[in-house]
Amino acid sequence: MLRFVIGKRINYLNTTDQDKEMIDQLIKPIEDVFSHLGAGHLGDYLDFLKPLYSKYLNFNDPSLKFKQYFDDQVLKHIGSLDPSNPQDLLDHLLLEKDTLTNNSLKTVGALAIDFINAGTETSSSSIEWFFLAMINNQEIQNKAFQELKNLNKNNSMITLLDRPNTPYTNALIKEVSRRYSIAPLGLPRSTTSDITLCDTFIPKNTQILLNLHYLFTNEKYWENPMEFNPDRFLNNNNRSDTYVPFGMGPRNCIGQGYASDILYITIANVLLNFKIVSPNGEKVSDKEFFSLTVHPKSFLIKLLSR
Ligand code: HEM
Structure with a gap:
């Protein structure tokens, strides 16, 4: 970032x-x-x-x-x-300074800070959950490793060009952000006028939260929602109706393309090169810690060279 x-x-x-x-x-x-x-x-x-x-x-x-x-x-x-x-x-x-609403240098600095704030902890929390999920689901980790190994990269790095050939790894990354939502309530919005939505009246200036955690863990939409299972995203099943980790609408995450790319490159290359375990061989608690995003309580990781 x-x-x-x-x-x-x-x-x-x-x-x-x-x-x-x-x-x-x-x-x-x-x-x-x-x-x-x-x-x-x-x-x-x-x-x-x-x-x-x-x-x-x-x-x-x-x-x-x-x-x-x-x-x-x-x-x-x-x-x-x-x-x-x-x-x-x-x-x-x-x-682009002159096209900004308030074309001051302060605005330029503030926009750069927004990107750092919005893009750092979100990505690092997702990676922390990935490590936790891999420690706790060794079979799934192995399946992704086999897929990546079959790319025969011969010591070169996995790049975005490999993504279409790694459907299981892609599904695994989606499952990390579904099962462990790092922004469970998105960002707050507020109504700019009175509105009636599905028979519910919502007055102007009401704060609205998008409950992503509810969408991602509701049995109405997902079979065994608390189970970590990348298979649910296989066969081009992108579940875009209820899988929206980057929010919805015109104010959804501006960095989603960048974040998806970074997550893919990081996760695929770590999986190809290391086996991820916990130092004592036991599973790690998935109890959440709330900061600006939700991430796991700190835990130790052991990386074994593949
Ligand atoms: C895994 C990583 C990320 C996740 C899960 C994530 C998730 C989200 C979510 C849920 C929202 C609120 C959207 C809504 O209310 O509909 C949001 C907004 C935003 N995100 Fe991300 N984000 C991630 C990475 C990034 C990165 C890398 C950047 C910058 C390069 C970024 C920049 C922003 C900005 C600027 C907004 C506010 C957009 C607005 O208000 O118009 N995000 N993000």
Whole structure:
């Protein structure tokens, strides 16, 4: 995500001073913001507490550090921008600046931050659930491995071009995001006018939540919904009626194509190269931990080279 948005990546294995600075200025503050947002505060619901809550945020805003980091990045990108050869999303946003509703540099920085916020924890939580599902379902893991091995990649990486030839792996990835929904209530919307939906009257300005968890785990739509079973997505059965992990409508996830690609490349290459087990050989608890997204409680993974 960082490479896509600001053209940088963090090397976690051999951290340089620049990597450490990015972890300190960017990654840690983002994690703080997510756990803050996911915690739920009385000020979110009780109107009379809202002014106090805003004051508290002014004094204790964990996002200030990474806002500053992005303001600096905007200035650096202005300095190095080559309009005929934009390098990353921030360069593209700078080139489109005049078409933005509020064409300020602050808006450019804020949009870049939106992408980082919306794209990092969502993808990493999905990958955490993938590891958990593989530890707990060794037969399924093996079946996907056999499919990927049959591609005969001879030490080269699996790419998006291989996707049409790996239906079981594709189904496995879908099953991870159905069984373990990382955004169980999507993003909140509100009605812009009074509306009657299926005989229910909903007044203007009502907050609406899209209950994806209910859609994905309802016996009305899925056989044995709590079972992890990629077979349900085989034979081009994309279940687009009730399988909508990226939300619905004109404000659905803007990053869904990118996220699907990243998940495929990461998951397929990990499965091809490693057997995923837990260090003690036991199953891992799938109890959820609520942050901005839902992810599993931390657990240990052992990767055995294939
Ligand atoms: C597995 C990964 C991801 C999942 C499951 C996911 C899921 C979602 C969901 C459920 C929504 C709300 C849609 C609705 O209310 O109908 C959403 C919105 C959004 N997502 Fe994602 N997302 C993922 C990755 C990403 C990535 C990688 C990016 C950026 C590159 C991104 C950017 C956004 C943005 C900007 C919105 C708000 C769209 C709007 O309000 O118009 N997401 N996402």
